[in-house]
Amino acid sequence: MTDAAWPWILGLISSSELEVQILPGVAVDGQRCLAQLQVTERSALGGLALNSGGLVVDHGWIRVLGGSVANGNSMAEVNRFPSEPDINWTPQDGLVVGYDVLGGVFTLNGMHPESAGRPGSPGQILYFAPDTLEWDALPMTHSQWLEWLLSGQTTQFYESLRWSGWEKESQSLTLAQGISVYPFLWSAEAHADLAATSRRPVPFSELIHLTAEFTAQAALSAPGFLGSY
Template sequence: MRGAVLPAGWRADRSSRGLPAAVPAADVRWLRVFGGGSGSVADGRLPSLAQVNRFPTDFDPGWQPATGLVVGHDIVGGVFGLNGGDPAAAGRPGDPGRMTYFAPDTLEWEAMEMGHSGWVSWLLSGRMETFYDGMRWPGRREEAAALHFEHGVSVYPFLWSEEAHADLAATSRRPVPMREVLGVAADFGRQTGSSDPGFLGDVRLAPLSALVCQAPAAEAGQGRSARGRPG
């Protein structure tokens, strides 16, 4: 971003590790983007791309991720993935080497029609409000800012329920381990979606029993067909 003029509201620092150098301030805590390094939530950093994707400890030239790479999470359980060589076999839409998104309000993978570098540029574009239409509530910036890296937000009724689609602001929300946010979405995806969502990333967190979500199952709602697509 050297020499570029940043739009108002953007941050040009790395105080939120794991995000690109210039991100709209409203999204600094909403997104977790995984990269190199050997960070851990224990010391206030995000896990690395290798840790999240369970890379072998010892170099193995024949190893490759079965379904592609998980490259980012958002705090409500959305997963950004980079397709591997055979997306159809992995139950993912789109072409090899293209980005996909597991949407926690539909429990489906959605093609994003861009590669990884295009996705990073999109993160810096300030156009995520349209993409997240229907998944952001009044006060979500303050709630996101208060989260530790090991936590996400549990929303009840669940984001995929008819109740949440009708009135997201009326839902109850609380911080829970991110591993649980992903696990609940995966479990319901297997139960109500068209297919098993598969691997959503390993954040390798110690369970926090006091924060375990104990909400009863909600009836799955209809998926939205008008998600704003990155251009």
């Protein structure tokens, strides 16, 4: 990408076989977000921040964060950006760039992931998996991740986490909601028969709170910052 990334992103969306909604952004908020990220609109990250409130992908299953959005979560809100751009501020543990309805979180690794107890290299996408309560390093940058999402490769990625009729449940959610699964996704019962679980819409913030609770109870490594919703 040698010019602004937004036309490239629009091209990915137009050629995608997935259902993709572009959330409208607020120009001044997008510019402020771009300034805080300290990137240009030539990057996919900057292009999304400046030109949109984010993307809602695959019947609402995945939310990609943008610069601002009226009725959902923006990159600035989720990552607790300062009210005014501050070149000395860096995101805690890494930059949250998206999430899925089950409580999975996609993060762009920080400069020192080892100090946060996270795998992978700086600038690499990580995924916090709600069925294992652990971080997985994905072999891709942010722009590669966006291309991967929109190319439909998430179908295989989420194969073990989807049930018959998931599309209807996912697309009925608001942008502030996720799906609570019981028995919980990390339980032996859910791993054995996901379709037999009960599911209900809950505030996405509740899913993140439960994640922190259960990692502590199970004496697993704390996931660190998963975003503010």
